[in-house]
Amino acid sequence: MTESSVISASPAVRVEQLSFRYPGGPDVLTNINFTIAPGEIIGLVGPSGAGKSTLLQHLNGLLPSKLPEFVGQVFNLPGPLPSDQVSRGQVENLPHVMVDNLPVARQTIAEVRRRVGFLFQDPDDQLFCPTVFEDVAFGPLNLGLSDDEVRQRVRDSLASVGLAGYEPRSTLRLSLGERKRVCLAGVFACQPSVLALDEPFSSLDPRARRTLIAILKQFSGSQIIATHDLDIVVDLCHRVLLLDGGQLRAAGQTRDILGNVALMERHGLEVPWRLRPK
């Protein structure tokens, strides 16, 4: 990372010149650049196969499978990393993603994953413990918190998603909406500063969708939401990134991007109902 590439302002997420391909496959992401300000909600839209999920997985360090190495400076964890420390450090394979000025690298991955909460598309992938309590407690336990702190976090997180008292319930016997909310409670329990949400509204009935929107609106950190539900993007997101064919095709204010009929049609999308010309 060069001196010039470090900016004085501290975005919650900074993605710079990010390209990615699976071994032996075509490019999935090509030269992606964007930032997310603290507290900002970003909608990540695009047709199926555009690379949205792959991009989100980079924010949490789930991809690439071999993370870059950071050599030299010892990070000042757990607070944000002063930008001059980043510039003085030597980085192999340049990290292209930074969270709170912390490069996503092998040495920082535990802290990055604490800061970036990731919600998977299919709640069955994310709920892997037999009971709700164990599942929500999974993250805090891995953070090394005491038993009492873990219990408190589980109680608070479940209350924040409207599922207080669900601790002993089996994860097998929940509705889809409840499962999504338990997943979110598991993410909240780690107290992240950034949420990366992969299709959080898919297959939800209107009531469950409204509940989820209300929960997300209460979250004070930054969010990036990959979704096909463009009406919700209009309702929830400050800005939109349009991804197609692994490239960032447009970025800007929600209404400017989603209301642009030609742009939307060019990338296989539709203008949401509320932005359609009367």
Add this chain to the structure above:
Amino acid sequence: MSDFLDRFGRGQSMCHRWPPFAKLFAAIAMILAATCVPITHGPLVGIVACVIFFAHTLARIPLAYVGRRLLFFWPTLFLMAISLPLSQAGQKGWLLFVTILVRGTLSFSTALWLVNVMPFDQLLATLRRLRVPDVLLAILSLMYRFLFVLWDELDRMRTARSARLFRKPSLWETWRSAAHLVGRLLIRALDRADRIHGAMLARGWDGRSRWIDQSREDRP
């Protein structure tokens, strides 16, 4: 489908109120008795079977429910047992055949009793306190969590196949499409395993199992 094996796990019978260790040791004792009593001692085998039958009644587990689960178990058990006399041209091994059938049935019924008198998470916690290795517990926990998810997936694929079957398939076609289904399910299961691993990493998992003894706190 998700309560196929432990529908009565959160019941309120006398057996459900026993301490977890008592339930686990009772089950182990019944399985030991079922597997140690020689099959030639008919009355003793009968007594063990009666004890297991009584345990189910005491736990208010309907015998029809146990019988239906046994119907799923018996074909596998039968195949295992019949292989012995068949390997000896049907001349010997019939006593062993009966032994495997009887002991397998009694042991399976006892295991079924155990998972129906204590919730699975309580069973895992009890095993953990007995210092059963974490890896084994993780395998049990994930198997319990995802067995029925995969079963549902298989069910959906079978429905999709049936929806496009416009005539009765031949035996060869049935076997071929069944093999395709199983192969497809395996690939999906591997993909899912990948995603679950990602979900665990995303919440800070570093390969070590950590847990809280929930028995210390009153359950809500």
